[in-house]
Amino acid sequence: MPKIQRAIVVGASRGLGRALAETLADRGSQVVATVRSNRPTDPRPGAGGIEPFALDLDHAADHDRLAAAFPAGHFDLLFVNAGVSGPDHQRAEQASVEEVGALFTTNAVSPIALARRALPLVRPGGVVAFMSSRMGSVGLNDDGALELYRASKAALNSLSRSFAVKEALPAGRGVLVLHPGWVQTDMGGTDAPLTALESVSGLCDVIAAALDHPAHAFRDYRGIELDW
Ligand SMILES: NC(=O)c1ccc[n+]([C@@H]2O[C@H](COP(=O)([O-])OP(=O)(O)OC[C@H]3O[C@@H](n4cnc5c(N)ncnc54)[C@H](OP(=O)(O)O)[C@@H]3O)[C@@H](O)[C@H]2O)c1
DSSP states (O other), rough: OOOOOOEEEESSHHHHHHHHHHHHHHHOOOEEEEEEESOTTSTTOOOOTTEEEEETTHHHHHHHHHHSSTTTEEEEEEEOOOOOOOOTTTTTTGGOHHHHHHHIIIIIIHHHHHHHHHHHHHHEEEEEEEEOOGGGOOOTTTTTOOOHHHHHHHHHHHHHHHHHHIIIITTTTTEEEOOOBBBSSSOOOOOOOBHHHHHHHHHHHHHHHHHHHHHHEEEEOOOOOOOO
């Protein structure tokens, strides 16, 4: 299986992003791990193979800095992991303009904006991955829970298709939209059945299998294709 030699993980301060950066580094990848500040403990302190980079996903100027910081075609993988769950009420009729704006900006619009800006950093045959969720599937929504979060991930899925067909695929880069499973993190909570390590181990295998086969696909951490 082709190796992920160099990767960028966006949103690596904790949870799945941090586990992803650490797992990639443990497997021998050179990882640029973005965090919202240059805190010295983010991610793993002094870890070999991990280079921190200060970036707020919602700041376009940070996208520009990232795009200018590395040579074209330097990375096998750009993984946009950062995300938020939105307001506790999760109800359309209670949502303020500000709540909707913040949720959809961070979960859907900013990931695509960053990916467009940083696409030249990914080598031909490389992969741009977005951390979506099974909850972003319209077809698989059978209980309606967390409706605002769901809608933001459905928007991400839709935007990822536009990005894939307009830019990434014609340039020979693949686009993966990934569901990590229900995972024990600040967002997933302690009842979740999966550890972050179990989830990201699977995600790394799914990405490695997609290298050099450019396509737009929605898969879970076991590689199972999901209904849009
Ligand atoms: N956990 C699950 O069960 C689950 C299931 C499906 C999908 N997901 C998705 O997986 C991704 C990671 O979730 P998680 O469970 O690891 O959540 P988490 O523990 O809450 O971590 C969220 C991460 O996103 C970062 N982030 C949020 N907004 C950001 C911004 N504007 N700029 C830069 N970084 C930002 C956070 O950075 P700070 O530390 O600076 O806040 C943190 O590193 C999310 O996209 C989430 O929707 C999670």
